[in-house]
Amino acid sequence: MTTATTSATSTTKALMARRSATLGPHSPTFYAEPLQLVSGEGVWLRGADGVEYLDAYNNVPHVGHCNPVVVEAIAAQAARLNIHTRYVHETVVEYAEALLGTFAPPLDKVFFTNSGSEANELALRMARQHTGSTGVLVSDFSYHGNTTSLAVLTTGLTVRERLGSHVRALRIPDLAADPRPEETVLAIALNEARAAIASLVASGHGVSALLFDPLFSTEGLPCVPAGYVEGVAGLVRSAGGLVIADEVQSGFGRTGTRLWGHELFGITPELVTLGKPMGNGHPLGAVVTTSGLLEEFGSANLYFNTFAGNPVSAAAGAAVLREMADRELRAGALEVGDRARALLEKLAAAHPSVTTVRGTGLFFGLEFADAGGHPDAGLTGRVVEDLRRRGVLISRVGRHDNVLKIRPPLVFGHDHLTVLVDRLAASLDALEAA
Amino acid sequence: MTTATTSATSTTKALMARRSATLGPHSPTFYAEPLQLVSGEGVWLRGADGVEYLDAYNNVPHVGHCNPVVVEAIAAQAARLNIHTRYVHETVVEYAEALLGTFAPPLDKVFFTNSGSEANELALRMARQHTGSTGVLVSDFSYHGNTTSLAVLTTGLTVRERLGSHVRALRIPDLAADPRPEETVLAIALNEARAAIASLVASGHGVSALLFDPLFSTEGLPCVPAGYVEGVAGLVRSAGGLVIADEVQSGFGRTGTRLWGHELFGITPELVTLGKPMGNGHPLGAVVTTSGLLEEFGSANLYFNTFAGNPVSAAAGAAVLREMADRELRAGALEVGDRARALLEKLAAAHPSVTTVRGTGLFFGLEFADAGGHPDAGLTGRVVEDLRRRGVLISRVGRHDNVLKIRPPLVFGHDHLTVLVDRLAASLDALEAA
DSSP: OHHHHHHHHHHHHHHHHHHHHHTOTTSOOSSSSOOBEEEEEBTEEEETTSOEEEESSOSSSTTOBTOHHHHHHHHHHHHHOOOOTTSBOHHHHHHHHHHHTTSOTTEEEEEEESSHHHHHHHHHHHHHHHHSOOOEEEETTOOOOSSHHHHTTOOSSOOSSOOOTTEEEEOOOOGGGOOSOHHHHHHHHHHHHHHHHHHHHHTTOOOOEEEEOTTOTTTTOOOOOTTHHHHHHHHHHHTTOEEEEEOTTTTTTTTSSOSSGGGGTTOOOSEEEEOGGGGBTBSOEEEEEEHHHHHHHHHHSOOOOSSTTOHHHHHHHHHHHHHHHHTTHHHHHHHHHHHHHHHHHHHHHHOTTEEEEEEETTEEEEEEBOTTSOBOHHHHHHHHHHHHHTTEEOEEESTTSOEEEEOOOTTOOHHHHHHHHHHHHHHHHHHHHO | OHHHHHHHHHHHHHHHHHHHHHTOTTSOOSSSSOOBEEEEEBTEEEETTSOEEEESSOSSSTTOBTOHHHHHHHHHHHHHOOOOTTSBOHHHHHHHHHHHTTSOTTEEEEEEESSHHHHHHHHHHHHHHHHSOOOEEEETTOOOOSSHHHHTTOOSSOOSSOOOTTEEEEOOOOGGGOOSOHHHHHHHHHHHHHHHHHHHHHTTOOOOEEEEOTTOTTTTOOOOOTTHHHHHHHHHHHTTOEEEEEOTTTTTTTTSSOSSGGGGTTOOOSEEEEOGGGGBTBSOEEEEEEHHHHHHHHHHSOOOOSSTTOHHHHHHHHHHHHHHHHTTHHHHHHHHHHHHHHHHHHHHHHOTTEEEEEEETTEEEEEEBOTTSOBOHHHHHHHHHHHHHTTEEOEEESTTSOEEEEOOOTTOOHHHHHHHHHHHHHHHHHHHHO
16 A cells, blocks of 8 residues: 555656646646546546546536546537537527526526636626726636636736726625624625726726625635625626626536525626536536627627537536436435535534535535634645545635635435545544644 | 439528527528538538538638547547546646647647637737736737627627727738839838737827738638748847737648748747537547747646646547548648649639639638629539539638638648549539529
8 A cells, every 4th residue: 555655746747847847837736746637427537546536526517527428429529520610500599498498587698708717708798898897896816717807807816917007906894804784894895896996987987896705705705795796796787887797616506505606685686607617527617698698799799619519518518417417416416415514513512623514506605714723835835735644625715815725526326425424534534633 | 313312401591590599699600591511520511401511611620520539539538537627637738738739949838728719819818918008909800809809909790899999900012913023012011010009009098019810811711922921029029029820710820831830930939729529529628839938828827727738639639630640630731732833833723713722731712703803702602502512511701701711621632632622613614604
C-alpha cells in the first residue's frame, strides 16, 4: 500500500512537471499535492493512487460522472452529424424546445454558447445595447467569467484589471452574520443599492444591468433577507436597467425546490445565463431571454457562434434534461438535501468550530470559526485536505475562505450522504482534537 | 423524386418555424431556402432531402465529418473521465505537448479555451496587461469573435457597437486588385500602418496589439505584398505592441506548406489563437504563447476556464493531430491544392465572369466581376445557390460578397476536386449563358 501510494505520488509529480512545462505553473489545482484522476462513475472518482473518492464538490457532472445516457447521446450524435447552425438540423431545435419548456413566460428564446463566460458576455452586450447604458451592479465578492468585460466586474478572485468605473459592487446582506433585525438589514442593503444606482447615473454610465447569482455561491451562500433580490431588481428596473440571473451555479435543479435559482424570488429576469452543469461537462452554455430582447439584438447584430448549438452539444444538453426528468433528480436533491441539512446541523451542534450551516437544496456551506468567533480559514483548509485523505472531495469558498462548499453531483443519494457525513464527522473530531 | 423533394421541403419549413420560435428569426442560415442536414461522413453531407452534398466549404470538420478516430476518442474519453483541470489528468498534458510540439520557440505554453472567441479575448487581455496599452490594429474587413471586446473591433460584419476609439482598421493591400508596382503598394500600406500607430499613440491609447488572420480570409484572401505583414509587425513592436496571429481559419495545415499561417511570413507572433478545426467540431480553442507572457499573466490573474482543457476536449484535439499526421493531411492539402489551383485557373480562363483565383493551400477564393469589371455579388450568390442544386456546398466572402470561398475539409481528395470543378464549370456555363 505504501509502495503503491509512493509510486502514485511520483507519477503525479512527474505529470505535474510536464503540466507546468506546457500549461504553465499558474494553472490552478486543488490541494497542496494535486490530485490526479483517471476515471469517474456517478458520484465516484478514481485517483491515480487507486483510491475511490466520493465527489461532494463538483456540480458540472450534474447527472453523474460519465453518465451513460449522456455519453451515449454524445457518441451517437458525434458519429452521425456535427455541424454549425447555419445549416438547419433537428437536434438543436428539439433541445431548445425542451430547455425553454422549463422557463416561465416571457422567457421563450435562447442563444446557445460554449460556456458561462460566453453567456454572460452576450447577456451584457444585449443589456447594454437595449439600455444604451454601461453601468453594472454586481456583488462585492462575485465571479461571472474570464473575458475582459467580465474581468472588470470581477470582485471575488484575483484579476489584474481594476474594477470598471461603470461597475458598482454591493455587499450582499447576510442574516446569518448580522444580529440586526431582518427589516433593518434589508432597509440598509436596499439603501446601498439605491446609492450605487444614483452614483452610476450621476457618473453618466447609467444602469444597464444587475448581474447576480441567485445563490450568491462565490459569496459563500449568505442568508439574504426576504425581499432583497426583488427590491434591488425593482430599483434597477426603475433606473432603466435589466436583470441578469447567472444560473451557472444555481440552475438545473440545484436548489431542489425549483429548476432555476431565480424562482426562489418573486422575479423573472430579462436574461438568464447558463453554463457548468448544462452539458454534464460538455462545453455548453446559453442565454435565455425574451422575444423582444432577442429581436432587438438579433436584428442589429449578426450574432454567430461557430460551435454553439451544434448537434453534439445539443444532444448532450438534451440528455441531461432527460436524465433529470427520468430520475426525478430535482426532487431527489430536495429530499437528500433536507436530510443533509438536518445531519449537517447536528454535526455543527456537536462541533464548536462549525458556526453556521448555510445553503439550500443540494448546495451547502459550513462556516468555520475559531474560539474567538473569527473566520477560521486555516481549519477550513485542513478539513479539505483531511477529507481528501479520507476519500472525500470537497472545496471551500467565501471572502474569508472559511466556508466548506458542499455541492455534489445531483445524483448524490442517501448512502453517499451517509459516507460524507461520517467522514466529515471523523475529520472534525480529529482536527478539533489536534 | 418531386414528391420526395416537396416532402423534404415541407419538413424543413416546419422545422424552420420551430427554430424561429426558439432560436429566433435572426439566427443566420445559409441559402434562400435553408438546408436541413441529417448526417455526414468525410467530405459528404446528407440532406433531409436525401441528397448527398459535397462539402467544399466547411473547415471545422477538418479531418472529415464524423471522423471515426475523433468520434471514438470523444466517446471513449467521455465514458472514462470528464473533469476540469483543477484536478490533474494526463490527457490534457499529452495533448498540450503534442500541440506545442508543432510550434517554433519561443511559443511553448498554451491556455486552452472553448472557442476562438474565448481565445482572442484572452490574447487581448494578455496583450493589454503586458503593454499597459489598449490600442489595437485590425484590418478594415475582419472578424475575430463575438464578445464585447471583439465586437468593438469588428469591421467585417454587422454589429451595433461602434468601432472603439482605441481601434484602427487597416486596408489590407491586394496586389491582385492594384495595378501599381508591388513596392509602391507596400510602401503606401506601411505608411498607413505608421499613421494608424501614430494616431493610437497620440490619442493616448498606445498600441497593445496587431490582431490579424494570416490568410485575411474574411477580407477575401487578398494577395499581400511580400514584407507587408513583417513590416506592420515590426512597426507594432517598435511601438511596444504585441503580434497576435488569429489562426482560427489559417491554422492546422490549411495553407498546405506549413502547419500555421503565420509561418508564411518571417515572423513569430507573441500570441497565436486557435479555434474552429482544432477539435473537428468539438468546442475547443487555445492561446499559444511564450513562457514569459504566460508567467506575467498567470501570476497576476487567477485564470480558470471550467470546460477548457477537460479530457474529452483534449482527446478530440489530440485525435485531430493524430489523424493529420497519420494521413499526412497537410501534404495532401498542398498536393490537392496545387491541382485545384491549376484547374481553377483553367476554369477562370474559360469563364469571363471569374476575374481572379486567390488563395493558398486548400483555401481558394474565386472573384466574380460583371462585364464592366465591377464586383458581381449577384452572380456570386447565384453560383452558391446553383451549386447547392448540383449537390455542392460552398459560400462566399469579401467586402463585396463577390468571392466564392472554397475551403473544404482537409481530407478533400483528387476525386472530390474533380466533382467540385466539374459541377462548378457546369454551373458557370449555365449561369453565364443565362
